[in-house]
Amino acid sequence: MTDPGQEGPRSWPGMLELLARDRDGLVEDFLERLRAMGRYDDGVIPADDLRQTAVDTFDLLTHRIAGLPVPERLRDLSTRLGVRRARQGVAREDLLEAVRLDFRVLWAGLVRAGGADSAPTLVLHVEEVLETVEQYISDVQAAFLEERASLEHDSRAAATRAFARLLSAGERAPQVAVEVAPVLGLPLDGVFEVSFVRLPPERVHRTDALDLSRNGCLAWEFDDGVALVLEPGRVRRPVLPADTTGATITGTRGLAEVPAAVEATRVMARYARRNEGMVRQEDVWTALARDQVGALLPGFGREPVERMAALEPDARARLLETLAHYTATGSVKAAAASLYCHRNTVVNRLQTFREVTGLDLTVPSQAARALVLFADRRAAPER
DSSP states (O other): OOOTTOOSSOOHHHHHHHHHHTHHHHHHHHHHHHHHHTTTTTSOSOHHHHHHHHHHHHHHHHHHHHTOOOOGGGTTHHHHHHHHHHHTTOOHHHHHHHHHHHHHHHHHHHHHHHOTTOHHHHHHHHHHHHHHHHHHHHHHHHHHHHHHHHHHHHHHHHHHHHHHHHHTOGGGHHHHHHHHHHHHTOOTTOEEEEEEEEOOGGGOSHHHHHHHHTTSOEEEEETTEEEEEEOBTTBOOOOOOTTOEEEEEEEEESGGGHHHHHHHHHHHHTTOOTTOOEEOHHHHHHHHHHHHHHHHSTTTTHHHHHHHHTSOHHHHHHHHHHHHHHHHHSOHHHHHHHHTSOHHHHHHHHHHHHHHHSOOTTSHHHHHHHHHHTOOOOOOOOO
């Protein structure tokens, strides 16, 4: 490729003029290289979008390299491209790999335009070509990252508002769940794990909720901790600090049940012991029942509790230990084995328990009442 009548190496302005004329060749070279790399093969970006972007990009770059005024339609190209790719959901690595192809394509075009013996001229101008392309890449990436951050913020804000609506829906939870499910990105009839993380007072602040929700959990900050909702199998459970206490309910069926599960875990978490981690329903139901029934029925079970409290500490501890081991299986033999004592000892303690409290642990309904009355947990004070 040589200018008519030219002899010897082509000048830099002449090379740039031929480069601009070869725009269609640059576009085809770019698209071929892009296909060979396997980028954008998922069809997210339409073919006409890729082609038009390549046309505009090489028009812009050739103008800048030549020091020519940039057409009005191209002045904000890097911003428009970065924003569009962010909205199309393109991965940052794919975007950068595609844009970095521009230098290789331009350089190959300059080599063609320069012809034989053009190497010295190209070497003299390689830095300005590289700087022009790198500035374009930097501008595209900046616009892309800013738009993606804005989209993520808007998405999180929308999800937060939707989650707040669901938590405060009350009796309207089924209706509100239908409305917010698409915003939350969760199935209306999914099965969820709901937890309440009861953090120490000095660590309950906004960053806790943000940190815990980074892996895709829904998170909501309360005065006494953070509620978390996740769909097992789709989202990994967050790694909690070693000294965290709280409560978890698994198998919450449907988004409409989530608000009630959140409130339940908040209450359950107050019964978790220090350094115990996350408790479940089976760990705290007896203490919950004791406090709930006691609040509704003043004086419920007062006499058996008072008579048990009047015993010597060692005697009381032995009877309550027997209560726990015997009701775990309903078997005298199993209780004796776990208590490392003779079965007759267990029988005698069961008799003593009945004499003191009036409750026969061999009768299921009375055993359940005893478990509730003598639950060994107390709720932590509310903050």
